[in-house]
Amino acid sequence: MDLNTIWFILIGVLFTGFFFLEGFDFGVGILLPFLGKEDKERRIIINTIGPHWDANEVWLVTAGGAMFAAFPNWYATLFSGFYLALFLMLLTMILRAVAFEFRSKDKNPRWRSWWDWMIFVGSLVPALLWGVAMANLLRGVPIDASMTYVGGFFNLLNPFALLCGLTFVLVFTLHGAIFLTLKTDGQISKRARAVAKALWIPAVVSLVLALGMGYFGTGMAARLGVAPIVVPLIAVVALLLVSWFLYRERTGLAFVLTGVTIAFSTITLFMGLYPRVMVSSLSPDWSLTIYNASSSPYTLKVMSIVALILLPIVLAYQAWSYWIFRQRLVRESPLEY
Amino acid sequence: MNELLLARWQFAITCTYHYFFVPLTLGLSILVAIMETRYARTGDEVFKRMAKFWGKLFLINFAMGVATGLVMEFQFGMNWSEYARFVGDIFGAPLAIEALLAFFLEATFLGIWIFGWDKLSKSLHAAAMWMVAIGSNMSALWILIANSFMQQPVGYTIRNGRAEMTDFFVLITNPNVRFQFPHVIAAGITTAAFFVLGISAYHLLRKSHDLEVFRRSFRIAVVYAVIGTVLVILVGHGQTQHMIDTQPMKMAAAEALMQTEDPASFSLLSIVNEADMTDIFSIRIPGLLSFLAYNTFQGEVKGIHELQVTYQDLYGPGNYVPPVAVSYWTFRLMVGAGFLMALLALVGLYLVFRERFEQQRLYLTLLVPAIALPYIANTTGWLLTEVGRQPWIVFGLQKTEDAVSPAVSAGMVLFSLATFTVLYGALMVADIYLLSKYAKSGPEGQEDLSPAGAH
Incomplete structure (x- = not known):
């Protein structure tokens, strides 16, 4: 396996980590205004992700940095091509980050309600747009011979991409609802479980349609053959099992399974891309690949060593932080803020 | 308005804005860690209240830094895709390392610090803030390694039409980076010191509750200010x-040195006609610039006209002169603010030694508006660094005009620029509102501001 492939996998891993972790905290953010009936409940809901959301977001920063370092042309074409989509993502993520810190710092109910809605918007819009962006990498967008995106904003809003966006939102919200069921108790936990149960069917339908369209509609099946279909199947089966565990109150397992769904859906996407990183809808020759978009072998080597050393350490202390805050948040918990 | 100009404005605005929050994070993280370490060692509750009080202000500031930081990383690709292609092989590496080595550390341990007061031992909790301090200061190192490549490209070769490591x-x-990094770290220390001094002075003047918190904060911050300003000036000279x-x-x-001079004079006040690069008015001190340059009153410093000719020979026809007025005035504001802070810091140190700082009402009153000084110096310093490098985006290798994204239209940038500006303006109002509310309320008042039932 060459370094280009290793870095392609590594960026896949970083996006998987980002979607898995930020997936539930986007979900929690989307559910916040609906599951928190009064101020204290909202504070509890926010505190379930309070210690983690920022570090979860660093997975995105790292994925972006890794893309820049390993595949500068991918980074350049994607970020300039999807300009308005990424701009909207930034805008809403800024508001979300500020909202976490600002919302409790004033007692005015309108102030709090404003920031709570910003957490909602800042969770919903990026979730949707990541689905749209990822789908378009695979489906193909107008890229010319000089690796420049020549489409507009509305090229991105095709049915497949919108379906993937919807799937991201539904699966993340489900993931978040299960996380909240686990991390809270009493009324909030009950409500979160009810939401999870209600979201399950739409999430399954949406995921099956999206994976089906991705697999058969983007030429993936023709390129890869039938064997890798196991991967999207695992994603679907895991999601199907979620309901079974939810009804038996085995919430921890249900959470693991939505995680499996997110991970295997992301892997499906990256498998469909490989060895391309961005498909050109104008000519197959103009697609960006792990070779024509990559950095020099020397840079890839340096970065491989760096990542090999640092990534395990990061995983270790991030896991430790989840261990510290493993307990459920109850109404009597001291709500640091 | 073309796309290039708009993209430059957007980068300038978003970067300057981001940098309002960064230096305070760099310096204050260390200061809060020091305060909390003393609490962990002595068990003295005053130190705990200090760590909590300044920690709260740190968090309000930090949130803004994080939120606006994401824009910076995305923008290289969004607006400067040809730059990203040209230097990605080199520039991407420190950026990725910054995230892996520094941002994860900072974000994870800050989460632990905020929510871990009753979950960790005192020392472990203080150690978490040290991790935040190490993380944020290390992030400065890696982004400055990246920026230094733009100022002085090293360790590369031009191959495949791009710069490769x-x-x-x-x-x-x-x-x-050996100059830039310590300069930025010292500036961070200075910023935090003046932030703490100004707010402490405010409370000492008003004889607020819990004065002991501000007395001790003041004493620590004065020492911190002296270290910061002396370091920033010494490194800045180098x-x-x-x-x-x-x-x-x-x-x-x-x-604003038009002609090459030996010995070269230092400008006290120059007004320049930038159209034909002539002095309209100039008062200069003979020999002083040579002294600043070489530590002796001899030595040639090249002027704009000669350099322009040299660069044309080297890089082909074109205008290689950066905006002179911006470079000239930002340099003066930065240096002026720096020396003023050094003076204030030394006076403060003297007063602290004599145990007289609480009576010096004039001095304390001055310290409150002096909070603005480090912000002026930080901002103008970066404006000089980046504007003064023009027309280059990477010195000698790529011009800014060749770096901009072809896929992005002027209308798109205008839209994002306008939206960022409005959003950033509104957030600044909210940020200053919260900072001043919490700063004025003091350590005990803060408890009341927190939601019911909270700590």
Whole structure:
């Protein structure tokens, strides 16, 4: 396996980590205004992700940095091509980050309600747009011979991409609802479980349609053959099992399974891309690949060593932080803020 | 308005804005860690209240830094895709390392610090803030390694139509970063020191509750301010000399030095006609610039006209003169603010030694508006660094005009620029509102501001 492939996998891993972790905290953010009936409940809901959301977001920063370092042309074409989509993502993520810190710092109910809605918007819009962006990498967008995106904003809003966006939102919200069921108790936990149960069917339908369209509609099946279909199947089966565990109150397992769904859906996407990183809808020759978009072998080597050393350490202390805050948040918990 | 100009404005606005929050994070993280370490060692509750009080202000500031930081990382690709293609092989590496090595550390341990007061032992909790401090200051190192490549490209070769890395070690030990990094760290220390001094002075003047918190904060911050300002000036001096070697045009513009001089004069006040690069008015001190450059009153410093000719020979026809007025005035504001802070810090140290600082009402009153000084110096310092490098985005290798994204239209940038500006303006109002509310309320008042039932 060459370094280009290793870095392609590594960026896949970083996006998987980002979607898995930020997936539930986007979900929690989307559910916040609906599951928190009064101020204290909202504070509890926010505190379930309070210690983690920022570090979860660093997975995105790292994925972006890794893309820049390993595949500068991918980074350049994607970020300039999807300009308005990424701009909207930034805008809403800024508001979300500020909202976490600002919302409790004033007692005015309108102030709090404003920031709570910003957490909602800042969770919903990026979730949707990541689905749209990822789908378009695979489906193909107008890229010319000089690796420049020549489409507009509305090229991105095709049915497949919108379906993937919807799937991201539904699966993340489900993931978040299960996380909240686990991390809270009493009324909030009950409500979160009810939401999870209600979201399950739409999430399954949406995921099956999206994976089906991705697999058969983007030429993936023709390129890869039938064997890798196991991967999207695992994603679907895991999601199907979620309901079974939810009804038996085995919430921890249900959470693991939505995680499996997110991970295997992301892997499906990256498998469909490989060895391309961005498909050109104008000519197959103009697609960006792990070779024509990559950095020099020397840079890839340096970065491989760096990542090999640092990534395990990061995983270790991030896991430790989840261990510290493993307990459920109850109404009597001291709500640091 | 073309896309290039709009993209430059957007980068300038979003970067300057982001940098309002960064230096305070760098410096205050260390200061809060010191306060909490003393609490962990002595068990003295005053230190705990200090850590909590300044920690709260740290968090309000930090949130803004994080939120606006994401824009910076995305923007290289969004607006400067040709730059990203040209230097990605080199520039991406420190950015990725910054995230892996620094941002994860900072974000994870800050989460632990905020929510872990009753979950960790005192020392472990203080250690978490040290991790935050190490993380944020290390992030400065890696982004400055990246920026230093733009100022002084090293460890690369031009191959496949782009700059490719040939030596990672040379890249991270760029001579430029040896000045830039300590300068930025010292500036962070200075910013935090004046932030703490100004707010402490406010409370000492008003004889607020819990004065002991502010007395001790004041004493620590004065020492911190002296260290910061002395360091920033010493390193800054070295950095200026380095600039004359590596980017003489930036120095010439910062000094409005039209003709090459030996010995070279230092400008006290110059007004320049930038259309034909002539002095309209200029008062200069003979020999002083040579002294700043070489530590002796002899020595040639090149002027704008000669450098322009040299660069045309080297790089082909074009205008290689950066905006002179911006370079000139930002340099003066930065240095002026720096020396003023050093003076205030030394006076403060003297008063603290004599145990007289609480009675010096005039001095304390001055310290409140002096909070603005580090912000002026930080902002103008970066404006000089980046504007003074023009027309280059990477000195000698790529011009800014060749770096902009072809896929992005002027209308798109205008839309994002306008939206960012409005959003950032509104957030600044909210940020200052919260900061001043919490700063004024003091450690005990803060408890009341927290939601019911909270700590």
